[in-house]
Amino acid sequence: MTHQESFAASLHDAALLLDQLHELLQDERQSLTASDAQKTQSLLQQKTQLLQQLDQNNRQRSELLTTRGFATDEEGVQAFLASFPPQESQAYSVQWQSLQQRSKSTRLNSSHRTISYA
Numbered sequence: 001m002t003h004q005e006s007f008a009a010s011l012h013d014a015a016l017l018l019d020q021l022h023e024l025l026q027d028e029r030q031s032l033t034a035s036d037a038q039k040t041q042s043l044l045q046q047k048t049q050l051l052q053q054l055d056q057n058n059r060q061r062s063e064l065l066t067t068r069g070f071a072t073d074e075e076g077v078q079a080f081l082a083s084f085p086p087q088e089s090q091a092y093s094v095q096w097q098s099l100q101q102r103s104k105s106t107r108l109n110s111s112h113r114t115i116s117y118a
Helices: 003-033 037-067 074-082 086-117
Strands: none
Touching (some): 003 037, 003 086, 037 074
């Protein structure tokens, strides 16, 4: 698998995990509203597992960047993407920005729920 394919697979996997986390957070909100402690506990375990998978995905993407000589911050990702052929660079940049937006949206939803139920 090429480094471009590895990066694309990483983005795809992260997007799926974030979608699952988003759904789980919605379920968690419902279980908290319903005061369903057993379901909330089960969802907490699932959420922990998803967060661990997201962390692993992020570490793999960071390793890919560092082994190719790029920093693991936003500038490093942009430089890495710029090293791709133009058509691939543009497509993966769109995927990267979409992933960043999903991540931000999920964090905001999670923070809002934490504040709402504190």
